[in-house]
Amino acid sequence: MSPQPRRMMVLGLLTTLMLALLLTAHLTRATESALAVKVGGKVSELLHAGLPDSATQGDEVEKSKESVVSGEIGKHFHVRPSASTPKTAAVAGCEYPVVIHVTPDGHCTGVLALYGSIVRNVLMQPEALKGKTCVHVTYMDPALTSIEEMYKWTARPNPFSTPEDCAKLDKMPALNDVVPIRFQALRGIEKPDFMQALLAEWLVALNKVHSWAFDAYPLILLMDADSIQITNLHLIFDESNPRDTITGAPDQFNDCGDRSRINGGMILLRPSRYFHINALEMIYDQDSSCTSQRWEQSEQELLNCLCGTQGPPNGLRHEFSCAIMPFYNSVWPRNYACSAVNVEPMRSIHFTAATKPWKVDPQKLSERFDYGFWGCVLNGTRGGSGEVLKACEMAGMEESRKLDTLITPEPMGGE
Structure with a gap:
C-alpha cells in the first residue's frame, strides 16, 4: 500500500477515535447533569420541604405553621432551615x-x-x-x-x-x-x-x-x-x-x-x-x-x-x-441529713415531694429554716432590696442534719 492511502487510513482512524471520545464525554456530562438535577432536587426537597414558592405562598405558609408533626424531615418532626442564633440573644x-x-x-x-x-x-x-x-x-x-x-x-x-x-x-x-x-x-x-x-x-x-x-x-x-x-x-x-x-x-x-x-x-x-x-x-x-x-x-x-x-x-x-x-x-427537704450534705454545704434546695413554699401560711414559714430562708428571700425580692437579701441567713450543716425527720408544713386551706 502506498504512503498516501496509509496516511488517509490513519487519519480516518484518528478522526473516528476523536469523535467517539467526544460522544462519550457528552454522554457522561449529560448523565452527570441529569444525576445532579435529580440529587440536587432531592436535597432541595429535603432542605426546603414545606417552603412555598412565590406562586403558592399564603395558604402554604399558614399550613407549614399549623402542625408541629409534619413528617417531612425526620420521622415525626419538621423544622425548616433557619439562621444561627444571633450573638445578641446572650447577655x-x-x-x-x-x-x-x-x-x-x-x-x-x-x-x-x-x-x-x-x-x-x-x-x-x-x-x-x-x-x-x-x-x-x-x-x-x-x-x-x-x-x-x-x-x-x-x-x-x-x-x-x-x-x-x-x-x-x-x-x-x-x-x-x-x-x-x-x-x-x-x-x-x-x-x-x-x-x-x-x-x-x-x-x-x-x-x-x-x-x-x-x-x-x-x-x-x-x-x-x-x-x-x-x-x-x-x-x-x-x-x-x-x-x-x-x-x-x-x-x-x-x-x-x-x-x-x-x-x-x-x-x-x-x-x-x-x-x-x-x-x-x-x-x-x-x-x-x-x-x-x-x-x-x-x-x-x-x-x-x-x-x-x-x-x-x-x-x-x-x-x-x-x-x-x-x-x-440540689437537695430535697426530706434528705437534709444525708451524709453528702454533711460534707459540702447545700448549693440549692428543690422543694419537690414537699409542700410548695408559696402554699404555706406566711406566718408559719419561719418554723423551719428552709421555708424561713425562702420567705426571707421572697420578702427581700419583693421589696427590691439587696441589703435585705444579704441579711437572709441559711442554716449551717449542723442544724440541717436535725430536720430530716420533721414534718413539712401543711398547705393553706388543706390544698
Whole structure:
C-alpha cells in the first residue's frame, strides 16, 4: 500500500477515535447533569420541604405553621432551615446563665424568689459571680406558631401584667442591675395522643423541652420554680465535665441514697438545635417512653430514657453523654441529713415531694429554716432590696442534719 492511502487510513482512524471520545464525554456530562438535577432536587426537597414558592405562598405558609408533626424531615418532626442564633440573644459577659420556666399561677411567686436568691448569691460571692450571672425566664406564647421564629431567641418585654410577682421581675432596678433578666418565648408543644402525665402540671412542663434549644450560651442551668439558690452557683457550672450534654440532679424520691436517675428540677445542659430536635422526635415516638409508654413523668422521663438511667442501659441517643450531679447541688427537704450534705454545704434546695413554699401560711414559714430562708428571700425580692437579701441567713450543716425527720408544713386551706 502506498504512503498516501496509509496516511488517509490513519487519519480516518484518528478522526473516528476523536469523535467517539467526544460522544462519550457528552454522554457522561449529560448523565452527570441529569444525576445532579435529580440529587440536587432531592436535597432541595429535603432542605426546603414545606417552603412555598412565590406562586403558592399564603395558604402554604399558614399550613407549614399549623402542625408541629409534619413528617417531612425526620420521622415525626419538621423544622425548616433557619439562621444561627444571633450573638445578641446572650447577655454580654454572662458565663452563668440560669433559665427558669414560668406559668402564670403560683409559680410566679416561686420564680420571683428563685431570681432573688440568685441575686443574693451574686451579692454574697461578688468575686466569682458579679457581672457573670444572668437569668432568662421562658414562657409559653400561644401566638408563637413557628419553631424557626423561636430559634431567633429574641428578647421579649415582660409578658406579664399579672400576677404581681411575675409583673415585677424586671422592675427592680437595684436587683436587675446585679443580675440582668430577659424573657424568651417558647412555642407550645403538641402533646402526643398517647401521653398521660400523672399530674396536670407535668403535662404543661413538657413545654420546657423547647428551652433545650436555647444555644445562646455553651452551657445553661435549668432550674424549676420551686427551687431556691443558696451558694456557689459558679461551681455547678465550673465543676461539670465539658463533654457531657446533660448533667442532672439526682432523683431522690426513695431516699437520699437513690442516685440512679435524673431529676428534671435542675439540669446543666449543653444546648443545641440538634439535641432539641432529637428530643422532640422522641416525644412523638411511643417506644421512646421507655418506662411507661405514655410519658407519665413528662420531660423527666424523656431525660432518663434518653440518657439510659432508665430503660436501655446506654440510652436511646448514644451521642449525648449524660452524668448525675453531686447530691449537694440540689437537695430535697426530706434528705437534709444525708451524709453528702454533711460534707459540702447545700448549693440549692428543690422543694419537690414537699409542700410548695408559696402554699404555706406566711406566718408559719419561719418554723423551719428552709421555708424561713425562702420567705426571707421572697420578702427581700419583693421589696427590691439587696441589703435585705444579704441579711437572709441559711442554716449551717449542723442544724440541717436535725430536720430530716420533721414534718413539712401543711398547705393553706388543706390544698
